[in-house]
Amino acid sequence: MENFAYASPATLQEALGLLSTKPGEVQPLAGGTDLISMMKEHLVTPRLIVNIKQIKELGGITSGKYGVRIGSMVTFDDLMENALLRKSLPSLVEAARGVASPQIRNMGTVGGDLCQRPRCWYFRQGYGVLAMDNNKALVPDGENRYHAILNNNGPAFFVSPSSLGPALVALGATVRVVSASGSRDIAADKFFVTPLNESMREVAIQPNELVSEIHVPIGTRNATYEVRHKTALDWPLATASVALKMNGSTVTSARVVLGHVAPTPFEATAADKVLAGKGITEEVATQAAKQALMDATPLSQNAYKVQLARVAIKRALLEAVKG
């Protein structure tokens, strides 16, 4: 790790004043579960680390008229323990529950989850987020078992690592980002972007901005289903998060979003169409899952993820309408 300066401002304004418009120069520190390992591997070498965990404005879970406000420094563990979320937003709670281990869930934050960098092993070994070596894309002919099966026609092949992203997109959440000059709201589905070159990030925030809070509407039946190889301390192979507006037992509108299958959370609009106007049965869920993956283009090793994504959708849908 390179040497760096460290600041721990008490207020949000103070913290924002320390950020830089130059990419990588100043890094905000939340739980640090990703940042510290990136620094150890010299994948980022910030001049200044700004600890934002103690900033009060960035904390707290509160409910308002249209939904729930979640501060960006809320931890996974906070999400899991919150009674309001457990009742209204089980998809978010379940997504948090799947994260790594109790230690990581105690430290990792909502903001950090959204802004963490991909787990692609080529990226982590220093080949960049697009995994190139001397103009050769390493993923298509390489070890791509964990890579994207959708929106993977290049140059990006990694999968979005966010655990909460699919649920937030499905729920129609809004991400508020702030900078010294003000704040702006970004719809969760616009927050995640696919980089086209190495200078682009995977999220739509500028280096001098922070995620301050998330606004999540309530009033849907929602659920997340994660396919994970190990029972703990493992990344999902595929995740599905669904949010259903219901009239009785009939779906009036649906949002089905997949995680860990594309460079961003993948909105399976083909599934949404299948579900509208129907009740959720195993047959309907299976049909929606099938449609959702019609356009999948698996790489040489990851055809199995198509099936995993399908089963995640089916099981999330059945879970959403259970009980």
Added chain:
Amino acid sequence: MPDYSWPPMNDRRVIGKRISRLDGGAKSSGRAKYASDFYRKDLLFGMLLTSPHAHAKIVSINLDDAKSLKGVTAVRAIAAPGDEIQWEGAEIAAVAATSEEIARDAIRNIKVEYQVLPHLVKEEDLSKAGPRAKAAGEQVTGDPDKAFQDADAVVVEGFYGIPVLTHCCLESHGNVVEWRQDGLNLWPSTQNVSGIGGDLATSLKYPAGKIKVEMDYIGGGFGSKFAADRWGVETAYLSQMSGGRPVKLMLERRDELMIGGNRPSGFAKIKVAAKKDGTITAWQSESWATGGIGGGGSPPLPYVFTEIPNKRMSHSAVATNTGGVRAWRAPNHPQASYLTCSALEDLAAKLKMDPVDLFMKNLEVTARADTYRAQLVKASELIEWKKNWHQRGEGDPGPVKRGLGLAINTWGGGGHTSQCRTIINPDGSVQIEIGSQDVGSGTRTVITQVAAETLGLPVGSVQLVMGNNSLPPSGPSGGSTTVGGVSSSTRKSSVNALNKLLETVAPVMGVQPEQLKAVDGRIQMKDNPSKSMTWQAACAKLGTNKISEMGANDQRKPEGLNSSGVGGIQMADVSVDTETGIVKMNRFVAVQDVGLVVNPKLADSQIHGAVIMGICGALMEERVMDAYTGRMLNPDMEFYKLAGIGDIGEIISHLDITPEHDKRGVIGLGEPPAIGVVAAIANAVANAIGVRVPRVPLTPMHVLAALEGRNA
């Protein structure tokens, strides 16, 4: 000649008892200190620069910028310009510095220019190996062609593969070395306390007698920690260059996985023929494997069922630009068991035969039919085989399918060469001195039990000193030979010491020494227990002279105290979610023959550990190499996946504790239960889902590919 034989089974007070490991408290509380815990005020931190390339020639190495860093005390080039590097992770240079951070900075300041050369890092597709594959020649017995062509023969053919696994000890390889003018102190993480100093001495051309080795605890070895290793030698030089200050160098996790040693892969095309009644008539295997640039890894095929009448075997070793092979808990056996038992299970499925019956039918071609027969019965009973087994793929109708599978193991064991000293002091205290090591298997506890049993004392009355090379030497802990060696040497030294004590007190009691024995803290007449004296009183008769007696085990002459050659049967009960390909362990049964069991609780622990290791290999563990860059993609504990507590299921161990096995003496247990786990689980999965998954680990990728008929 004193009688060293073990006391009869029904007359043991300490041996054979389920005593908890004596160092459990120290280990679980953190009081136990490991080489990686070593700290002293003047300690320096050592670090390696390793090659990022799989195959390259060193053009130049410039150490100047590293040397000029403040806090750096030594910088050494390990490789030289012109050297050819044959794997990623190969040692290039080493530094020592006053802090870990400075050492890291120094490593980054070393400038190395490489000329990158073509590499081969994958061996699964033998056709791509070209001249890198070296065939070992064909072995033929009988007339396999005729046997396969027999009109009545039922023939199966299959491809099976098991990948390279890397060592991944919780405590990585490494050591602390302090090389001063007057001598060298070594604090290693080693399976070889008595021998590692000599190994280091040879490399340093320094007198072995001036090297002191100390190690109380080790955080895992599993066959990978016998030698001083290149990094040990480098640590010594770094210390010497730093004015004799101690230097700690432990491998980084990534280096641990790349150069800490690995288990060779095993791939094979196998063909087996049997009569309709299940009698195996012919075997044919074309196998290949890699163990790094030196090739390596020749699984003994067919495994256990060695006397099949007609056989043809060929094997190729593939030289890859990957880190080197090291012993890994039963070298070559897990691969051989997996390859053989998979093929036999496929044969049973084709014959529509219960594989337990198929194994039973063919035990006569194994070396220990009676043992296996009894074990098959016992294991079947424990896993409720008859109730739970079904024909392949004919299980539950839902998406989650349950299946059972079995596997077989064999191993040598025996007792390594070991010397022990038993000291009886006039105050009645007892000290055992032995230059062995407890690699986590419970050696401390076992030695203490043997001494206590022999001297008629409780375990708490025996003080054990071990873990340094000034003590009577004992062999390295490998090949499951430790318990046989140390139990025998301890028995002998303790019998010898006791006899000295009896010789002292016999005249006082007015009897002959042969009429006395030590039991329950007393010295008493064998045929008249009322005539006795306390242990303390007896020892007081020594005056000011302590008793110090040696005992030795000779590996080639165990004198009935230890033995070798065991067998075991293992069975797995799994559930497979056929929609996700995820395999869940329900139960795992391990039935093992181990001779005389000194401590059944520790023996059970050994089996549990071995089974957990096997579950990792069966379900998730695999070295992933990138063909293009030549690099290992998962040298970490994120994607080099190991099972967690939730992935393991229930483990049921059964030790064959019977008079017949007991009378063979003590036999090691570290390796045998690690052998059949992958095979049993792979067979259970095939039984559950109805198709063979040809390639382990049994990840969703491989399981779903098999279910969907894809080539994984």
